[in-house]
Amino acid sequence: MSEQKTFHLGFTMAGAVSGGCYTAGVMDYIFEVLDKWEKAKKGELETVNSEEVPKHNVVIEVMGGTSAGGMATIMTALYGLRNTINPVTDEHVNNARGIKNNILYDSWVSMLDDNKLKTLDIALSTNDLKGGKVSSLLNSQFIDQLANRAISMPSVVTDSSRPNYLAPDLEMIISHTMNRGVPLKVKFPNNTNDAGLQDAPYHTSFEHFMVSHFKLPDGSFQDNKEYFTLDIDTQNTINRLKKTAKATGAFPIGLQYREFNNQDFSAAYLKNAVTRIISRKFGESNPQIENSDIDWDQKTLNQYHTTSVDGGAINNEPYGEVLEILRHRTKDNVNEDFVWSKEENSDDPVSRHEYQKAGVVMIDPFPDTISPDDEYEHPENLVDVGSSIIGTLWDQSKIKRKEMVEQFSNKAYMGTIFPVKHKVENNKSLGSYKYPLCSASLGAFGGFLDIKFRHHDFYLGRNNARNFLRAFLSVPYEKGKKVHPIHRGWTKKMIDRFLITIDNKTYLPIIPDINMILDDEVSNSEIYKYSVPKFPKLTMNDISNAYYKQIKGRIKAVLQILRLGISGGNAVLRFVLLLAPVRYFSRKMAKKILSIIENDLESKGFLEGSKNKLNK
Template sequence: MSTQAPEQRAFEIGLVMAGACSAGAYTAGVIDFLLEALDAWEEAKSTGDPRVPDHHVLIRAVSGTSAGGIVAALLGMLPFVERAPVTDLAGAASVDDVANGDRNLLFRSWVKNIDVRGLLNTSDLHREEGVVPSLLNGEVLERIAEAAVAEVRGATLKSVPRPPSYIANPLQIFVSFTNMQGIPYLIRMTSACGVQGHWVTSHAGCAHFAVYGSGSDLPGDRPPGAIAVNGEDTVGFSTLDGWDWLRDAALASAAFPGGLPARPFRHCRAEYVDAHWFGLGNLPIPDSAMHIAPMLPFAIGSQSPQFWCVDGGLINNEPLDYARAAIAKSRGANHSSDARLADRSLILIDPFPGDDPTLNVAPTPVRICSLRWCRCCRSCARTHNSSRRRWRKHSTTPTGAGA
């Protein structure tokens, strides 16, 4: 009779990072501390101390919007670069005095290399064009993103440190953005007046990446629809390794309308032509697929159509659905919410958690109706905003559970 303990399956985690504007520095700090804690835990387990919990956790997927999208992209780079946690932040007199500040990609990107002087610089204004792209100078974020990509590319060409055991290989990253042009769909119907059907436009965009080499396990299969980053045969080839694609998605996700310039993003045409609609996170889950072909006259002949995008928070500020679908699909059908039975969970990092304003006012009919009407209008605008007014004059959509 064998006395060997059965192998424990890892408790899987999906990290979700909400839009946060400059409070992305808060989100970055949470991620920095989380990785520091996981590193310390792994080191403690290696000592064999029976007092140390010996179970295993695995970060399977990360999703982010706006500032959260930038942190998600940086998290995908951290396994390859030097990782030194920021420590004596409270005792530092300035950002230059923070221990490990120069050795921490998150701290450099969110604190040290960005300030209001750079954002108010006018180097992005060109007199000959006569155009003001945004209130703030978006070139600052471009330089920070370029520096991060250059660092991770340089690291992958060297002997990178052993990747952490608590990150999946590949790590799935979802970056949401708002497609200003939108993807038009025609829901075909039969009509006596010759109308083809009902036109709708989807402005909700998401780029799905699979970063290879992020964890110590052997690389798994590429998830359906994911853009491979740092694939085995692409290291050293900047046009193939996918890091530029991840950078562009993060910048598009954080393009706050008016505050920062709109960003171009070039997506795979197949992601729209072959896409299926699903009930959970719009990912391939068996027996829930529905195919509706988009109408893409502007992209015919192009394998990578380009769209102009702005902040993903306009549509989906807390992209829980993508990370939830990723960890739900990674295993069987055990989706128990009982803490004693669950083997996976989401962690939402949101510097500005929302709350229901109707709970903080006296329950008079006028106040409740006014607040509900404003929330309904906001929800409709987020869900059904269309750039082609001629397709419809009015749109009213029920919201909430059971709608």
């Protein structure tokens, strides 16, 4: 029965570019609540009577992420493992700038902004081009600086005791897209065993998806062979986490690719990781495929070197991988996966139901949806076909086959936190906004334009997480009929405080929000309360004055380097290209970029004077 007092969770954080500030806000609120709940159960919150506090347990078993979500996952793990929970609450809402001693806010909102420079100033600077090489459209040194600051050994001794809501053998997976794939060979031997066909070629495919799979050390695995250790008190782990964060966030072309070799991924680790990927055995440290002996290309494994471009190019939401780890961790010989089986012959009606014991929560700042207005347009010519191929290949590489097939047979809890903001009058909704995130502008790069955008999105993440905990991270409750094991023993006072009613059906939360006790609220008290109620707006004068010269300067520097590279050793071609009006093109392109920024911000409602649209 004690096991039935524990609910097991996994978190997945999707890729989001600058929208990682929203994910950071979500996780900041969730960890604030988990931290307060743990303290309340111990009687350490003076204003909370421990008799009002639910006593069941919630344990985070695994976290996974990609790109910006992967970076946020690493920072969240450090936030929790170091037990340095310092939430950025509404008392800071009118002060966006400055370091808050909160790894999530400082990394995703404050970034590198100070009184003289903004983070985008660094991203547009040209000091990364002095060697005559272009690695990315933006100067990615700001990513290096942020990672080095956030992911480091603590300068002061912190509370090393890990909170009870983190599993003692916590796992973390971060997605990568590798330019060099690991060969997977299939042979067609036929039945004749003809000696002349013994050297017939293999059919070879290549696995370009890779994960950095971390686990808290429990003495059962070898570092860089089965997993990477998540012992954050060692410099080796810190260095690996830095590189992992930079690599998963290396947005293709826009941000710098990262290099890996056998020092990063040993041959043994590559075998284990690829086997997990192709067999979906993410919960096993040394996975085996039944009746199969993979013919590994030893040269590739033992001399592996590659570049990594982002994680989202192949798998932007690794919830299936997180779910497989959770399945393995909670599986037993009595119950079906993810549930405690019902006792069909019991006289107690409460026992005659299945109850979930595990689930996954995904944080997705930009969910992929199908618009009813989308219509397929046939290409008119070869150029149209060519331009559509990249999108086709990208969509195909990210398809979730197993997850799609199992979605209705999978009994795990599954929920998603995504941006929602309502237009509110007299505490009633007049509709939800079409673009609730400022960072949704400019193809998700909009958050880099101004700290006010990131500040708004961080707090919206906190507000959406609050509503999710108080309503949707819940299980059905019917007194005397359907009571989840974690809620048995709850007092009437607890039930009255936390009860959720949606469409005349009642539920109780998996994670009780202790802020409801502290603020004397019930579940629907703050549905339409937003810490930053108004959307921040920018003016084109401010944007032009801040960035026009830097945009023009970076374009000019990039064009000059590319011009020399294209000419190669051909003196005639070099002479011709030297006549190309680089200054003219850099001015034209900079003005075009500013025009794109203006049109996009205006269409989404983030330009001064523009309106924020509501969903139809």
